[in-house]
Amino acid sequence: xxxxxxxxxxxxxxxxxxxxxxxxxxxxxxxxxxxxxxxxxxxxxxxxxxxxxxxxxxxxxxxxxxxxxxxxxxxxxxxxxxxxxxxxxxxxxxxxxxxxxxxxxxxxxxxxxxxxxxxxxxxxxxxxxxxxxxxxxxxxxxxxxxxxxxxxxxxxxxxxxxxxxxxxxxxxxxxxxxxxxxxxxxxxxxxxxxxxxxxxxxxxxxxxxxxxxxxxxxxxxxxxxxxxxxxxxxxxxxxxxxxxxxxxxxxxxxxxxxxxxxx
Numbered sequence: 001x002x003x004x005x006x007x008x009x010x011x012x013x014x015x016x017x018x019x020x021x022x023x024x025x026x027x028x029x030x031x032x033x034x035x036x037x038x039x040x041x042x043x044x045x046x047x048x049x050x051x052x053x054x055x056x057x058x059x060x061x062x063x064x065x066x067x068x069x070x071x072x073x074x075x076x077x078x079x080x081x082x083x084x085x086x087x088x089x090x091x092x093x094x095x096x097x098x099x100x101x102x103x104x105x106x107x108x109x110x111x112x113x114x115x116x117x118x119x120x121x122x123x124x125x126x127x128x129x130x131x132x133x134x135x136x137x138x139x140x141x142x143x144x145x146x147x148x149x150x151x152x153x154x155x156x157x158x159x160x161x162x163x164x165x166x167x168x169x170x171x172x173x174x175x176x177x178x179x180x181x182x183x184x185x186x187x188x189x190x191x192x193x194x195x196x197x198x199x200x201x202x203x204x205x206x207x208x209x210x211x212x213x214x215x216x217x218x219x220x221x222x223x224x225x226x227x228x229x230x231x232x233x234x235x236x237x238x239x240x241x242x243x244x245x246x247x248x249x250x251x252x253x254x255x256x257x258x259x260x261x262x263x
Contacts, residue, residue: 001238020047020079023118028087028110037094044087044107045071047078048119056158056262057083057120058255059111061129061136066100066172067092069132076252082259083120085111089136097173097189101146104136108157109150124262126159128255130248132172134165138191142199157200158262161255164206164216164245167191167223182214192219195226201234202227203258205251211244 022045029042049055058077062069071086078084087107089100112122127137140146141160148154169185179185186192204224209217220237227235238254240247 001236020084021050021119022047028107037090038103041088041090042103042106043071044085044110045073046083046085046115046118046120047073048083049081052081053116053119054121054124055081055083055119056124056126056259057085057111057115057122058126058128058259059085059087059108059137061087061089061104061127061133063129063131063133064091066132066135066170074248074252076249077256080256080259081263082256083115083118085115085120092172092176096176097170101136101139101143101189105140105146105150108140109147109152112150112152112156121262123156124158125156126161126255126259126262127157128161128163129165130163131165131245132170134162135167135170135191136165137162138165138167139189141202142191142194142196143188144194155198155200159201159203159258160199161203161205161258163248163251163255164212165191165204165220166216167204167219184215184219192223192226195223195230195232197231199227199232202232202236203254204235204237205240205247205254206237207240207243207245207247209239211242213245216245 024045025043027043071088073086089103127141129137144154169190171181173189204220206217206220224235224237
């Protein structure tokens with residue numbers, strides 16, 4: 001489904017502003033952990049509406065190709081009456097697959113177990129993020145094993161909303177294995193490998209297919225089709241007309257509208 005910018009700007013103008021309280025650099029790793037790099041990267045920031053409880057929660061994974069990036073949030077997500085959590089995770093080449101997926105799952109598990117203390121509702125958690133962050137959101141939300149290791153049923157997640165995320169095996173994972181970036185792979189480290197009927201609702205958002213990174217829209221469209229073939233009725237895909245891979249800002253109203261359903 002193609003979305004045009006005027007509709008998105010109208011949605012932005014309708015958004016409400018609610019002051020957010022913040023907690024920074026909270027560790028999500030066990031206190032017994034001794035790995036210095038994991039301790040350094042295993043932190044998250046929390047922004048929740050002041051003096052409110054049971055709020056929807058957006059977990060936003062940053063992009064950077066699994067090689068770079070920091071837990072920086074799009075400013076549009078702040079002060080919108082929802083909780084937002086921004087985790088860091090370990091990066092290649094200091095860590096290889098599936099280390100960054102394990103970190104993402106650990107952060108999500110921590111949120112499930114602790115977000116009530118900050119005003120969020122663990123029954124209203126939405127996984128999102130851009131590019132590599134979208135890939136991590138999909139991997140944690142589609143492959144049931146990662147949260148199961150923390151004794152959490154992945155289907156407790158409210159929704160998955162990846163922004164321009166890989167649904168095939170990530171190019172950094174392929175690079176780790178000496179596979180060229182133009183050769184698509186679908187294996188256990190691809191969200192597509194884990195399509196299933198009982199997954200949480202999914203909204204896929206990409207840039208314009210003619211402006212996006214190589215095949216990014218098409219692999220998301222194939223993922224959406226395979227989810228529907230498997231009987232998943234709550235999958236939708238939006239293509240942002242006129243935007244390439246840097247499509248975060250115009251896509252944020254879609255994410256906020258999803259979150260506000262749970263207010």
